[in-house]
Amino acid sequence: MSLEERVLHNAQERCRISPESPLVLGVSGGADSLCLLDVLHRAGFNLIVAHFNHRLRPEAESEADWVCAQAQQRGLRVELGQGEVLAMAKEQGMSIEEAAREARYSFLFSVAHQVQAQAVAVAHTASDQVETVLMHLIRGTGHKGLTGMPYRGFLNQFSTTTPLVRPMLSIWREEVLAYCHERGLTWLEDPSNRDVRFTRNRLRNEVLPLLKQVNPRVEEAIWRLSTLLAEEDDVFENAFQQAWNQCVLEQSSKQIVLSRERVQSLSPALQREVLRWSLSLLRPALRDLDFDTVNRAMQFVQQPTQSRHIHLVAGLGLRLEGEHLIVDDETFIQSLPSDFPQMPPQAQYVLPVPGSLVLPNGWSIEVQRVDVLPDSWDEVSRWEAFISGDALGEALEVRPFRPGERFQPLGMGGKSRKVSDFWVDVGLPRRLRSGWPLVFAQDEVVWIPGFRLDHRWRVTPETRSVYRLQIRREAG
Numbered sequence: 238m239s240l241e242e243r244v245l246h247n248a249q250e251r252c253r254i255s256p257e258s259p260l261v262l263g264v265s266g267g268a269d270s271l272c273l274l275d276v277l278h279r280a281g282f283n284l285i286v287a288h289f290n291h292r293l294r295p296e297a298e299s300e301a302d303w304v305c306a307q308a309q310q311r312g313l314r315v316e317l318g319q320g321e322v323l324a325m326a327k328e329q330g331m332s333i334e335e336a337a338r339e340a341r342y343s344f345l346f347s348v349a350h351q352v353q354a355q356a357v358a359v360a361h362t363a364s365d366q367v368e369t370v371l372m373h374l375i376r377g378t379g380h381k382g383l384t385g386m387p388y389r390g391f392l393n394q395f396s397t398t399t400p401l402v403r404p405m406l407s408i409w410r411e412e413v414l415a416y417c418h419e420r421g422l423t424w425l426e427d428p429s430n431r432d433v434r435f436t437r438n439r440l441r442n443e444v445l446p447l448l449k450q451v452n453p454r455v456e457e458a459i460w461r462l463s464t465l466l467a468e469e470d471d472v473f474e475n476a477f478q479q480a481w482n483q484c485v486l487e488q489s490s491k492q493i494v495l496s497r498e499r500v501q502s503l504s505p506a507l508q509r510e511v512l513r514w515s516l517s518l519l520r521p522a523l524r525d526l527d528f529d530t531v532n533r534a535m536q537f538v539q540q541p542t543q544s545r546h547i548h549l550v551a552g553l554g555l556r557l558e559g560e561h562l563i564v565d566d567e568t569f570i571q572s573l574p575s576d577f578p579q580m581p582p583q584a585q586y587v588l589p590v591p592g593s594l595v596l597p598n599g600w601s602i603e604v605q606r607v608d609v610l611p612d613s614w615d616e617v618s619r620w621e622a623f624i625s626g627d628a629l630g631e632a633l634e635v636r637p638f639r640p641g642e643r644f645q646p647l648g649m650g651g652k653s654r655k656v657s658d659f660w661v662d663v664g665l666p667r668r669l670r671s672g673w674p675l676v677f678a679q680d681e682v683v684w685i686p687g688f689r690l691d692h693r694w695r696v697t698p699e700t701r702s703v704y705r706l707q708i709r710r711e712a713g
Contacts, residue, residue: 240416244276244404251388252402256282258355261316261348263341264288266304266425269360272413273405275420277358278311287348287357289341290319293333293429300425318344334435346395354399361386361403364410367459368440375436377527379509384470385463394521409456473506480507481514491664492565493518500538500562508535515564520551538562558667565666578686578708579672585636588676590629590704596674599711602635602686607705610696620709622684624694626702634677638670644682645692656682663688676706 238246248254262277262284264270277284286308290301301317308315326336345357366385373382389402405413417424433439448455480503487494493515500508512534513526530550537547537555545557548567556563578600580586588594593603606626611617638656645653654662660670665688676684683694686708696703 240272240408240412241276241279243407244273245280247388247407248277248280248282248402248404251406252356252358252400252404253389254282254356254358254402254404256280259283259285259352261285261287261345261352261354261357263345263357263359264304264307265427266300266307267360267427268413268417268422268424269362269365269405269410271307271422271424272416273358273360274307274311275416275422277404278313284313285348285352285354286313286315287345288315288317289344290317291322291337291340292319293322293337294427303425316348318348320344334437342392342395342401346392346399349396349399356389356400356402358402358404360405362405362408362410362413363460364441364456366406366463367445367456368437370459370463371440371444372436375440377529379513379528379531380466380470380473380506381510381513383463384467387467392521473510477507477510477514480511484511486561487661487667488518489661489664490519490566492563492666494667495562495564497538497557497560497562505535508538512538512564516549516553519553519564519566526550561667563667566664577669578674578710579669580635580637580674582637582671585634588633588635590626590631590633594635595711596635600674600708601711602674602676602706602708604633604704604706607703610703619687621705621707622686622690623696624683624690624704624706625696625700626704627700629678629702629704633683635674636677637672638675638682642682644685644689647690647692647695649692651692656685659685659689674708 254260260277260282262270262274264274264286265288274284274286286304288301288304290297301319305315305317320340322333322337322340325331325340326333329336331339342357345359348354349357370383370385373385376382386403386406388404388406389400391397391399392401416422429435430438431442433442445456452458484495484499484503485493486496495511495515500511503511509531513531516526516530516534533547534549534555537557541557546554548554549564552567554565554567556565577598578596579598580596584597586594586596588602588604591605593601595601607623610623617623640657642656643653644656644659645651646659656675657670660667665673674686675682676686678694681693682691684690684706686706
């Protein structure tokens with residue numbers, strides 16, 4: 238088959254995209270992206286050309302104008318974006334390559350969202366795939382990293398609904414150049430592609446030529462390996478999904494709770510993947526989790542440290558509580574006050590209205606009637622709440638939640654939710670849940686201090702009396 242036929246076959250069969258629906262196409266102006274632009278445009282695809290200026294080189298502005306002209310010559314809509322990638326890399330402690338990728342994909346998927354595109358398409362080739370697999374191998378990777386880039390997949394940190402597709406993943410760079418010459422296409426040359434300070438460029442310009450001296454067809458060998466492993470990965474994925482469903486007990490954006498016993502019962506390959514996936518869910522932007530990080534987590538599962546806690550990577554840690562393995566966002570825990578409102582799990586206290594009470598660990602809860610509301614609800618801290626006092630009675634009850642109890646979180650239109658599920662939603666560390674004080678009235682949750690007011694106790698225009706609830710840590 239010709240290059241065009243193979244690209245269109247990949248587009249329809251492997252990428253599952255159609256000519257009719259909008260498709261955002263990332264175009265840098267290089268030979269690869271110009272080739273894909275030409276092939277898809279001639280095939281009648283509904284393209285929106287998107288170009289991102291990283292502002293890393295003086296000629297970047299003129300390159301954006303050139304891409305714009307290429308799109309307009311074909312009668313295509315074009316979207317341009319730009320960002321200060323160098324500043325972003327310094328501020329966030331990222332490499333320039335990582336910052337550029339982050340900014341570029343964020344832009345492409347924002348365009349896709351605006352135009353309701355079926356997908357974002359990029360012009361990664363078989364040559365790019367080989368370089369990607371080598372990068373993963375050098376950094377230390379497992380089975381997943383050796384599969385390389387998929388024809389169709391999701392970058393969850395940018396979108397969980399719009400896929401990223403790569404119709405040229407079976408096309409070699411030499412074939413792209415031959416096509417461009419045959420079609421009389423001109424393209425832009427990025428001088429930074431020759432800068433061996435960047436890992437990918439060093440692999441392309443220095444490492445691969447050395448490997449070709451050993452095996453002139455080494456690129457094909459690496460590409461075949463990634464293709465075979467990707468096909469085998471479909472089988473492994475089914476086994477992993479079963480293992481994941483058996484092991485995961487709770488899941489939120491802040492923490493994941495796993496059954497240690499069930500994780501230990503898995504084969505080493507499935508153990509590794511369950512732990513790797515847990516870290517990926519909490520840090521979607523974290524790429525190329527290395528072997529050492531996952532291996533340390535596996536060792537902890539078998540032989541926990543004396544502290545029953547280890548730091549892993551990117552602010553994530555692994556803890557053992559009872560027989561529960563908890564992968565959590567340590568930065569979230571550190572953002573909470575140095576001490577927490579806590580009380581014995583079976584205790585319950587009376588809070589007179591108006592009045593106050595002191596919890597055993599030095600925190601106090603107070604309720605007072607007020608005549609003036611804040612000028613803005615934005616001024617209200619997480620440790621206070623203003624409630625309707627029309628049906629309050631003479632006393633409130635303060636105690637931890639009990640299994641099965643529900644409340645109506647403010648902002649959900651009166652829909653109820655189990656308190657236990659709410660703890661998972663907000664990521665409160667498991668060890669704090671059984672002693673966290675809640676305020677009740679007539680067996681209804683009024684307020685979960687630090688987190689949410691109950692919808693039924695909100696202040697409305699019809700409210701006749703308003704009370705202020707506040708919880709604070711007493712001095713000393």
